[in-house]
Amino acid sequence: MWCKHSFKIAQRLPKTILRDCHVTSCRSSQEMKRSVINVSPNTTEKSPRILITGGLGQLGTECAKLLRKNYGSENVILSDIIKPTEESLANGPFIFADILDFKGLQKIVVNYRIDWLIHFSALLSAVGEQNVPLAVRVNIEGMHNVIELAKQYKLRIFIPSTIGAFGPDSPRNPTPNVTVQRPRTIYGVSKVHAELLGEYYHHRFGLDFRCLRFPGVISSDPPGGGTTDYAVAVFHEGLVTRKYECYLEPHTRLPMMYIEDCLSALFQFLNTPNELLLRRVYNVTAMSFTPEELFSELKKHVPDLKISYKPDGRQYIAENWPQVFDDSEARRDWGWQHKYNLEKLVESMVRDVKKNFLTKRSLKEVNSYV
Numbered sequence: 442m443w444c445k446h447s448f449k450i451a452q453r454l455p456k457t458i459l460r461d462c463h464v465t466s467c468r469s470s471q472e473m474k475r476s477v478i479n480v481s482p483n484t485t486e487k488s489p490r491i492l493i494t495g496g497l498g499q500l501g502t503e504c505a506k507l508l509r510k511n512y513g514s515e516n517v518i519l520s521d522i523i524k525p526t527e528e529s530l531a532n533g534p535f536i537f538a539d540i541l542d543f544k545g546l547q548k549i550v551v552n553y554r555i556d557w558l559i560h561f562s563a564l565l566s567a568v569g570e571q572n573v574p575l576a577v578r579v580n581i582e583g584m585h586n587v588i589e590l591a592k593q594y595k596l597r598i599f600i601p602s603t604i605g606a607f608g609p610d611s612p613r614n615p616t617p618n619v620t621v622q623r624p625r626t627i628y629g630v631s632k633v634h635a636e637l638l639g640e641y642y643h644h645r646f647g648l649d650f651r652c653l654r655f656p657g658v659i660s661s662d663p664p665g666g667g668t669t670d671y672a673v674a675v676f677h678e679g680l681v682t683r684k685y686e687c688y689l690e691p692h693t694r695l696p697m698m699y700i701e702d703c704l705s706a707l708f709q710f711l712n713t714p715n716e717l718l719l720r721r722v723y724n725v726t727a728m729s730f731t732p733e734e735l736f737s738e739l740k741k742h743v744p745d746l747k748i749s750y751k752p753d754g755r756q757y758i759a760e761n762w763p764q765v766f767d768d769s770e771a772r773r774d775w776g777w778q779h780k781y782n783l784e785k786l787v788e789s790m791v792r793d794v795k796k797n798f799l800t801k802r803s804l805k806e807v808n809s810y811v
């Protein structure tokens with residue numbers, strides 16, 4: 442028999458989603474939520490048309506791949522202000538979109554009949570500190586544009602937030618979903634602003650605003666200038682030159698997740714029925730590690746990897762961020778579960794970087810050592 446809580450969740454779910462679920466009668470409510478939300482979107486329903494802003498950054502291209510697989514290439518419009526590679530053009534529609542140009546955005550939403558907006562454009566933590574006025578424009582004014590657009594055209598809007606939305610006054614181990622947020626970077630300030638404005642538009646205007654606070658995201662694509670970038674750079678540099686100079690101290694613990702987990706959280710969250718969301722902003726994470734722990738795992742694949750440490754301004758940023766992220770609310774409300782731990786992450790990154798980035802020459806060098 443279903444427990445009472447599972448039955449209530451089931452009653453609140455759209456019939457189309459329930460139809461795709463093969464729920465056995467003795468499942469707990471938690472398992473029930475997971476199975477409900479892990480289903481692929483129903484193919485008989487019209488696919489949403491999705492615009493991704495800042496789509497040529499670390500998260501955008503991979504995100505477009507996942508969404509195109511589920512909703513069809515033509516339904517996912519990638520956009521940015523930088524020039525796309527041939528590969529990004531080959532996979533589906535790409536257009537120029539500057540988030541500071543409100544009229545231009547309106548045109549896109551109307552012409553492409555957009556339903557969902559995934560807003561990735563931003564200046565990340567380290568880059569933002571180097572150009573605060575530009576970070577204010579892109580991260581705050583740009584966000585005002587997209588949120589107003591979403592309200593006007595009744596779009597579902599996803600804006601990622603970050604562990605950088607917390608500061609030295611927040612509890613750092615663990616950092617709960619709701620706590621003090623007094624960040625000390627313009628990046629963090631702009632993200633808290635986005636969280637609050639999004640929640641306000643949701644309560645005031647009924648906007649379908651959704652936000653996940655991601656930890657450092659690790660993928661083989663080059664990162665965009667964040668404080669957790671070392672955990673990507675060490676794979677690129679370490680696999681070729683077998684040495685890496687780290688800008689954080691060896692014991693600096695930060696929450697992290699592999700790109701596949703990040704995107705599956707995003708996909709699952711976007712598809713969660715509104716009724717199950719007790720919040721509009723959720724922490725999500727997979728693991729926490731220090732540079733030292735990551736490097737010692739990587740040394741299993743590259744035994745002669747030489748690491749040196751030369752902390753810079755990013756050390757100060759990292760010291761004020763969460764060490765361990767509490768994402769129990771996402772796990773409870775919509776069944777979030779990660780797949781990758783440190784060991785699997787390192788294995789996958791070594792494989793991805795070798796496959797996608799190393800030239801034949803360097804790959805030969807790497808193989809002679811691994």
Ligand SMILES: NC(=O)c1ccc[n+]([C@@H]2O[C@H](COP(=O)([O-])OP(=O)(O)OC[C@H]3O[C@@H](n4cnc5c(N)ncnc54)[C@H](O)[C@@H]3O)[C@@H](O)[C@H]2O)c1
Pocket residue numbers: 494495496497498499500501521522523538539540541560561562563564565579583601602603604654655656657658659664665666667669
């Ligand atoms: N990568 C991470 O580890 C991480 C962690 C937490 C949250 N996030 C968030 O996820 C989102 C995407 O992150 P990312 O790592 O892909 O960032 P990124 O820096 O790699 O990409 C950001 C993109 O925004 C674009 N952009 C800049 N100004 C723009 C403008 N005026 N109009 C349109 N586009 C513009 C850039 O060209 C770039 O391609 C960001 O909002 C970031 O805060 C990322």
